[in-house]
Amino acid sequence: MLSLTMCFLFRSEMEVSDIVKSCNKHKIPIVPYGGSTSIEGHTLAPNGGVCIDMSSLKKVKSLHVKDMDVVVEPGIGWMELNDYLEPYGLFFPLDPGPGASIGGMCATRCSGSLAVRYGTMRDNVINLKVVLANGDVVKTGSRARKSAAGYDLTRLMIGSEGTLGVITEITLKLQKIPQYSVVAMCNFPTVKDAADVAIATMMSGIQVSRVELLDEVQVRAVNIANGKNFPELPTLMFEFIGTEAYSREQTHIVQKIAAEHNGTDFVFAEDAAAKRELWKVRKEALWACFAMEPTFEAMITDVCVPLSQLAELIAVSKKELDASRLVCTVIAHAGDGNFHTVILFDPNQEDQRLEAEKLNNFMVQTALKMEGTCTGEHGVGTGKVKYLEQELGIENLRTMKKIKAALDPNNIMNPGKLIPPHVCF
Amino acid sequence: MLSLTMCFLFRSEMEVSDIVKSCNKHKIPIVPYGGSTSIEGHTLAPNGGVCIDMSSLKKVKSLHVKDMDVVVEPGIGWMELNDYLEPYGLFFPLDPGPGASIGGMCATRCSGSLAVRYGTMRDNVINLKVVLANGDVVKTGSRARKSAAGYDLTRLMIGSEGTLGVITEITLKLQKIPQYSVVAMCNFPTVKDAADVAIATMMSGIQVSRVELLDEVQVRAVNIANGKNFPELPTLMFEFIGTEAYSREQTHIVQKIAAEHNGTDFVFAEDAAAKRELWKVRKEALWACFAMEPTFEAMITDVCVPLSQLAELIAVSKKELDASRLVCTVIAHAGDGNFHTVILFDPNQEDQRLEAEKLNNFMVQTALKMEGTCTGEHGVGTGKVKYLEQELGIENLRTMKKIKAALDPNNIMNPGKLIPPHVCF
Numbered sequence A, B: 001m002l003s004l005t006m007c008f009l010f011r012s013e014m015e016v017s018d019i020v021k022s023c024n025k026h027k028i029p030i031v032p033y034g035g036s037t038s039i040e041g042h043t044l045a046p047n048g049g050v051c052i053d054m055s056s057l058k059k060v061k062s063l064h065v066k067d068m069d070v071v072v073e074p075g076i077g078w079m080e081l082n083d084y085l086e087p088y089g090l091f092f093p094l095d096p097g098p099g100a101s102i103g104g105m106c107a108t109r110c111s112g113s114l115a116v117r118y119g120t121m122r123d124n125v126i127n128l129k130v131v132l133a134n135g136d137v138v139k140t141g142s143r144a145r146k147s148a149a150g151y152d153l154t155r156l157m158i159g160s161e162g163t164l165g166v167i168t169e170i171t172l173k174l175q176k177i178p179q180y181s182v183v184a185m186c187n188f189p190t191v192k193d194a195a196d197v198a199i200a201t202m203m204s205g206i207q208v209s210r211v212e213l214l215d216e217v218q219v220r221a222v223n224i225a226n227g228k229n230f231p232e233l234p235t236l237m238f239e240f241i242g243t244e245a246y247s248r249e250q251t252h253i254v255q256k257i258a259a260e261h262n263g264t265d266f267v268f269a270e271d272a273a274a275k276r277e278l279w280k281v282r283k284e285a286l287w288a289c290f291a292m293e294p295t296f297e298a299m300i301t302d303v304c305v306p307l308s309q310l311a312e313l314i315a316v317s318k319k320e321l322d323a324s325r326l327v328c329t330v331i332a333h334a335g336d337g338n339f340h341t342v343i344l345f346d347p348n349q350e351d352q353r354l355e356a357e358k359l360n361n362f363m364v365q366t367a368l369k370m371e372g373t374c375t376g377e378h379g380v381g382t383g384k385v386k387y388l389e390q391e392l393g394i395e396n397l398r399t400m401k402k403i404k405a406a407l408d409p410n411n412i413m414n415p416g417k418l419i420p421p422h423v424c425f
Helices: A013-026 A078-088 A102-107 A153-157 A191-203 A216-226 A244-260 A272-283 A285-292 A307-323 A350-369 A385-392 A394-407 B013-026 B078-088 B102-107 B153-157 B191-203 B216-226 B244-260 B272-283 B285-292 B307-323 B350-369 B385-392 B394-407
Strands: A006-009 A030-033 A050-053 A060-064 A069-072 A125-132 A137-139 A165-173 A180-187 A210-214 A235-242 A264-269 A297-300 A327-333 A338-345 B006-009 B030-033 B050-053 B060-064 B069-072 B125-132 B137-139 B165-173 B180-187 B210-214 B235-242 B264-269 B297-300 B327-333 B338-345
Touching: A013 A030, A013 A050, A013 A125, A013 A165, A030 A165, A060 A078, A069 A078, A078 A102, A102 A165, A125 A153, A137 B394, A153 B153, A153 B394, A180 A244, A180 A272, A191 A210, A191 A235, A191 A244, A191 A307, A191 A327, A210 A216, A210 A272, A216 A272, A216 A285, A216 A327, A235 A244, A235 A272, A244 A264, A244 B244, A264 A272, A272 A285, A285 A297, A285 A327, A285 A338, A297 A350, A307 A327, A307 A338, A307 A350, A338 A350, A350 A385, A385 A394, A394 B137, A394 B153, A394 B394, B013 B030, B013 B050, B013 B125, B013 B165, B030 B165, B060 B078, B069 B078, B078 B102, B102 B165, B125 B153, B180 B244, B180 B272, B191 B210, B191 B235, B191 B244, B191 B307, B191 B327, B210 B216, B210 B272, B216 B235, B216 B272, B216 B285, B216 B327, B235 B244, B235 B272, B244 B264, B264 B272, B272 B285, B285 B297, B285 B327, B285 B338, B297 B350, B307 B327, B307 B338, B307 B350, B338 B350, B350 B385, B385 B394
Parallel strands: A006 A050, A030 A050, B006 B050, B030 B050
Antiparallel strands: A060 A069, A069 A165, A125 A137, A125 A165, A180 A235, A180 A264, A210 A235, A210 A327, A297 A338, A327 A338, B060 B069, B069 B165, B125 B137, B125 B165, B180 B235, B180 B264, B210 B235, B210 B327, B297 B338, B327 B338
C-alpha cells in the first residue's frame, strides 16, 4: 500500500506553496521529505500522494555573526551547516545521524548527544517559515532571541512531523565554538553504577556538554569493528567545555564522582587527535553494531525517562535484552535520561523481527510506567503512534486532532503520521 | 466597560473544570487571575464574566530532587517556591516581579534577568495540566526532560495568556544553586559602550548568569532612593557562577573586555552581603524611579531585538527619551537584547499619559524595524495587541485565530486579549 504517486524536487518557497494549494484543492496527500534519516516511518506514503522533496533547498540565506543566528533553507544538513560556520567560530549544537537536514530535524524535534548542554531542536530555533495546507506562508516569529508576542507557533511546528505544514525557512540560534574541551572515558562494573554517575554529575551542577553511556555489548561491537581493545564493561564518555582551566576542573570533579561509584580506568584527552580517537567509540557505535552482524538490520528504540529512573530502566531492560537470542546494545544520552537500544535482527526471519518488536515494546512500556515518553528524540511517525494515548491521554490527543483539523481540514499534510487514526472530537 | 461579574477563589482543578464547562455552556467569558503583576491588561474583563482566581491553589504537589523537577499548583509565587526549594540546594531560575505566580508566569511566557543563562518560561516547563474551554483536563506531556511525542501543547499554552485554557498544574525544571558566584559592576561613558560590552561578552562564549544594563538616569534614581553615591553613568552589572575558580576566571575575562570598551571603575563582590548590596541597585530599580516622582505612575516598555541591534536601539531611544519632558530610565536584560524603559508620568495629566504612550510606541516601532518583537517578556494582553500584525503578519494571526476557534469555539477564554479583534479566517 506504499504507493507514492509523485515526487517533486522543490527550488523555492513559492513552488511549495503552489503545489500545496493545488493538493489541498484536489485533496491529495503530501509527504515532506528531507535527509531521509528518520526511523519511525515519517516519510512513508500510506495513502500515496505527492512527496515534497526539500533536499535541493539548502542555501544559507543570511548569517548574523553578532546575533549568533543564521537563516537557512530546510534542505541543508547540520554537518554542511557546521562546515559553513566554522570559519566564523560558531556552530549549531545538534548532532543527530550524519545525513539529517535542518528541516527534518525541526519536524521531528530531534536532539542528540549535546542536548544535555544546549537543549533540543525546540530550544535552538528562533523562528520558522511554514507553508500551511491552504498555501499560506506563515512566519512564526521575529528574530529576537526571546519574545512574549503571540502563540508559540514555532514550537507548535517543531515536532509536528509535517502534519501541520511544510517548513521552508529556519532561523537557528548558534553557539560559540568552545575555546577548550576535554574528552573523558570511564568504566564501571554495572550499568547502574554508570547511570548513577551520570545522575550525580548532573546533580553536581556541572554543565557537561556530553555524557554518553555505552553498555559492555556496545563496547565489544566497537572493539570488533575498529580492532580496539577497550575494556568490555559499561562505559561513560564525557565532554567538558569552557576555558582551559575550567574544562580541566570539571574533569577532575567528575573523576572524583566516578571513583565514588566504582569507576575505573578514568582516562581523558586534551589533544585534538586523541579526542577524535576517543569520540570515535561513540560516533561509530551504530556502524560498529553492524560489524557484528553485517547482513542484519537494526531496530533502534528511543525512550526517555526522568533522570532518577534511568538506572532502573536500563537495569530492567538489560535483563530482557540479555535473555534474548538477538544481539542488543545499549547507548544512552545519560544526562537527559534518553535511552536507545540497537537490536540487530535478520530481516529474512520474521520471528526475529517480532522478537525485536517485543523488546522495543517492553522498553517503551517500562519507560511509560516511569512517567517517561515513548520517544525522546526520534519522533512518532507511524512507529510510535500506538503508544501516544497511553502516554498523553485521550484529552491531549483530541486537542491535537482539533488543531490538526483547524489547520488542515482536508487532512492532506502527511496523513497517517503522529495522530492515532481512532481519535475523534 | 470593565464590568467583572463574579470572582471565584478556586480550591481544585475539578472546580475549575466545572465552572469553565458551565461558562462555556452559557457563553460567559472567563478571566484567569494569579499574582496580579502583569502590566499589559491581561486580567481586565472588557466583556465582564467570571474571574478565576487561582491564588489559593498554591501547593507543591511533589518534589523530585534527583530529577531536578517539581510539580506545583499555579498560584504559588516564584519566591515562595524558591524558599521551599532552598534546603534541597535547588532553585527555579526565573525572577520577574516579586508577586508573580508560576501559573501567570507560564501564561505570559515571562523571563527576567536570569533568562540569558537559563532561558525563559518556555524553556523551563516540563509539562502542564490545563483546563480547556470544554472542561477537558489536558496533560500536555510526560515528566521526561525531553520528548518528541506529539504536538508541543506545553509550549502552545505557555504565552497563550489564558486565551486557550486555564493552567492548573505545572511541572518545572529546577537548577542546582550555584556553588559560587561573583557580582560585578562597571561604568561606561555611553550606553553604546555598555551595550557593546554585553554583546562582546556573549560572543566570547562566557556563560554569564546575568548581564544587566542601567542608564545614567536609572543610576541617579538609585542614588536618590537609597542615599547612594554611584557614578551617574551607563552601568553594566554582571553575575558569574560556577566553581570558585571559574567564577573568578569569568570575572577577569569580562573585566578585560570592559576595559577594551572604555569601561571604568570595574568592581566585583564575592562576599554574600556585598553581593546583595550591589544587586540591590538592579533589584530596586523600579521602586527607585518612584522615589524621584512619588505621586507618578510608570509606563514600562518591553521590547527585544537581535543582540547586535541593542546598542543602536538604546541610542535611538535615548535621543527621544532625553528630549522628552518626562523622566525616563533605561534598564535592559542586555544579554538577550531585551530593553525596558520606565517612563514616569502624572496620571492626572492626560498630555503626560499621551506623551508616555508616544514614547512607548516609538520604541516598539524602532524594535520592529530591527526584526525585533513588541514584547520580550511582558506579553500582549490588550496593550500590545495593536502591534501584532505588523510583527507577525496576517497569515500568522489567522493561524492563531484558527487554533483559538478550534479550542474555544465560543470565545469564552480571556476574550479581547492577545488576538487582534479584526482577524478573520
